Amino acid sequence: MMIINSNSYALPSSFIYSGLSLEPRSVEQVLLRCAEGTVEWLYPTGALRLSLEPRQPLGSPGSGPSRFTACIKPVATFRGAQLYLEKEGILKLLLSEKGPSPHSKVHCFSWHPHQKVALFLQATPHQDISRRIASFRYELKSDWDGQLALPLNKLSMEGACRPCNDTEILMAVCTSDFVVRGNIRTVLNDRDMQESVIAVSVTRVYRQKFTLFQPRGHSVKSLGDIRTPLSCGVRPGPGTFLFMGWVHFGDAWLGCAPRYKDFKKVYETATETHENPCEIALE
Known part of the structure; x- marks a missing residue:
């Protein structure tokens, strides 16, 4: 008993x-x-x-x-x-x-x-x-008020690998723990942890809840790592992205990562129709 x-x-x-x-x-x-x-x-x-x-x-x-x-x-x-x-x-x-x-x-x-x-x-x-x-x-x-709906949804395997739609991208800019613009340097796959670690070179930090991206060594640009499930099959590619996500047990996890030029179009369209949930300096 x-x-x-x-x-x-x-x-x-x-x-x-x-x-x-x-x-x-x-x-x-x-x-x-x-x-x-x-x-x-x-x-x-x-x-x-x-x-x-x-x-x-x-x-x-x-x-x-x-x-x-x-x-x-x-x-x-x-x-x-x-x-x-x-x-x-x-x-x-x-x-x-x-x-x-x-x-x-x-x-x-x-x-x-x-x-x-x-x-x-x-x-x-x-x-x-x-x-x-x-x-x-x-x-x-x-x-609260659906603000965490995106990261909570991304905790599932299905949600983690699904590209964000325009509405989710605009909301992620306002509510994510970090919002940075940059390029993919390398992608390392950790099969033990079932994670992919995306090493990014950041050209602009819009917001970060903690110091996740900062200069290292002799680098002028800020560097940092972003994680995503291994099953998503992330690969390095050219171009500039807007990386957004949340902090999970001290690590940065990817929420949305549209190409910056695509995000810019979505943001400008939403601005014209007064549908932006918040404002961000594009340049």
């Missing part, structure tokens, strides 16, 4: 917890509310139930977000527990201790505000007392 601790409490963004203070059949209940962070469970014992309740931004509209999305990235040395997604009382196994190396797998899932969602970490029994750590990074996002 499991012993459930009903006293839930909120965790800071980065959290270290020791299973040595838990009874073997107890369940500790805690809240995850920060936009991103790390959970580290030392010597897993019993179970941890992490309720996902993203904070709502100040001054947010009364209607609230239409949905939430969470992404979980286990560390390569994840050991000592199994990770489940609990949605509406149903458990789904996300990560098994006996499964393949988890470092290449990011799990993302969405839910509506009325749904109850939690992560359930259950310790796996071991005969020895060697040190084990069940650790993962997480991101929690809210979809």
Whole structure:
């Protein structure tokens, strides 16, 4: 019989917890509310139930977000527990201790505000007392007024490889974590991570949420890497592009990448008809 601790409490963004203070059949209940962070469970014992309740931004509209999305990235040395997604009382196994190396797998899932969602970490029994750590990074996002609809859609394989239409391109300019103009230098394929890494040379930075693109060495131009799923089959090609996307666990991920001349036509047409969601300096 499991012993459930009903006293839930909120965790800071980065959290270290020791299973040595838990009874073997107890369940500790805690809240995850920060936009991103790390959970580290030392010597897993019993179970941890992490309720996902993203904070709502100040001054947010009364209607609230239409949905939430969470992404979980286990560390390569994840050991000592199994990770489940609990949605509406149903458990789904996300990560098994006996499964393949988890470092290449990011799990993302969405839910509506009325749904109850939690992560359930259950310790796996071991005969020895060697040190084990069940650790993962997480991101929690809210979809406000459809502004995050594009990146959330791009989390799926189908969405990640589909070219953006004109409406999505114009919205991406306004809402992406980074918007840069530049050229493709090289494309490296990482089959272990199932990712393609696009090395870009940037001629202009319109916006970047973090310092993703900056000069390196003796280069005058800013350089940086953008990731996309390997299955998209990205290849290097000539021309100038407008790269737009979002930051995912500290890395830049591609959302839209129209050729700059094509984007310019779309933007100028939208400007003439007053359909631009925001303004950007073309030159």
